[in-house]
Amino acid sequence: MSKVALVTGGMGGLGVAMCKSLAKDGYTVVTTYSGNEEKCKNFLDTTKAEGFNFKAYICDVSKYDSCIKVVAKIKAEVGAVDVLVNNAGITRDGQFKKMTKESWDAVINTNLNSLFNMTKPVLDGMLEKGFGRIINISSINGQKGQFGQVNYSAAKSGVHGFTMALAQEVAKKGITVNTIAPGYIATAMVMAVPEEVRNKIIAGIPVGRLGTPEDIAGLVSYIASDASSFMTGAEIAINGGQHTM
Ligand SMILES: NC(=O)c1ccc[n+]([C@@H]2O[C@H](COP(=O)([O-])OP(=O)(O)OC[C@H]3O[C@@H](n4cnc5c(N)ncnc54)[C@H](OP(=O)(O)O)[C@@H]3O)[C@@H](O)[C@H]2O)c1
Known part of the structure; x- marks a missing residue:
């Protein structure tokens, strides 16, 4: 039986590429959406036409009860989760x-x-199996802070504290916990920024381009794989070299 990967926010700019990459690796991929049925149907129809067979469950990741219910449902209908990608996120910018x-x-x-x-x-299911991969999606702005994003920078910085502490608690149980900190990726959100501003952002990226969702998805696939078993508690910056500036 194939392993089960759960990607929260799997219908978003980065999430779709993560779901596809994990499916190509042979995982049964399950994702969540927060309530937009039309968006969900569109995602399932489009990806089905491309040959994927994703399952989607409604869930508000900000609510504990909602998460408990959805994980129990996934366990009953698909199986216990082997790979969890905590990807869902929002911004509410302002000084x-x-x-x-x-x-x-x-x-x-x-x-x-x-x-x-x-x-x-x-x-608990990962502890029972003696295997698990928890991949938390942070941001370059959690590493360096960002003007107008005190809330987002605080949350994304906290993500890596969670990773480092939990990684130590489960290290001997076959479970790894890692953080990915993407830089600026060419998703709808970033492409909606006025071109002039976007060009300034690109000028600050040593490789001279925005990242692609596939750049991040490839790293998710690697961390999910057996090949990454010695990597835990790590924060991997994937930002075109921006962290060196
Ligand atoms: N794009 C970038 O350049 C970039 C850079 C660094 C880090 N990141 C991080 O990467 C992750 C994905 O970003 P993205 O660009 O793909 O964003 P996105 O396109 O806005 O997608 C975010 C996803 O999160 C889901 N979501 C939001 N609130 C939710 C809630 N309460 N419950 C369940 N799901 C919820 C959304 O689902 P619904 O639409 O169904 O609400 C959506 O699928 C985020 O954590 C983001 O902070 C992105």
Whole structure:
């Protein structure tokens, strides 16, 4: 039986490429969506036409109960999760002096509390199997901070604290926990930035281009594989060399 990979937010800019890459590696891939049925149907139809067979479950990663229910449902219908990619995330940008409590809470709940909410119900099954891969998607802005993103930078920085601590707790159980910190990737969000601003961003990337979702998905596939078993508690920067600037 093939291993089960769960990618949260698998219908987003990076998530689709992660789902496809893991499916090509032979995993049964399950993803979540937060409620937009039309977007979900469109994703399932489009990927089915391309030869994929994804399963999608409604889940709000910011709510613990929702995550417990969805993991139990996936276990019953598909199997226990072997690979968890905590990928779902949002931004609510604005300078701190204007930042509302709502936008702070939304970003912390969706980008950081979601790691507790999703990992907690998945971990027992991994411990039972003696195998697991937990891959947490952070950001370059969690490593260096970003003007207008106090909430997002705090959440994404917290992601790696979670990774390092949990990695130590499960290291002898066949489970690895790692963080991927992408730089600027050519997703709809980044492509919506005015061209002039985008060009300035690209000028600050040593390789001279934005990343692609496939760049990140390839790294997810590697970390999910047996070949990565000596890598745990790591934060891998994948940003075209921007961290060296
Ligand atoms: N794009 C970049 O350049 C970049 C750079 C660094 C880091 N990242 C990180 O990479 C991850 C993916 O980013 P992306 O660019 O693919 O973003 P995206 O296109 O906006 O996709 C985000 C996904 O998260 C899901 N999501 C949001 N809130 C949710 C909730 N409460 N419950 C369940 N799912 C929820 C969305 O699902 P629904 O649409 O169904 O709500 C969507 O599928 C994020 O963690 C982001 O912070 C991205």
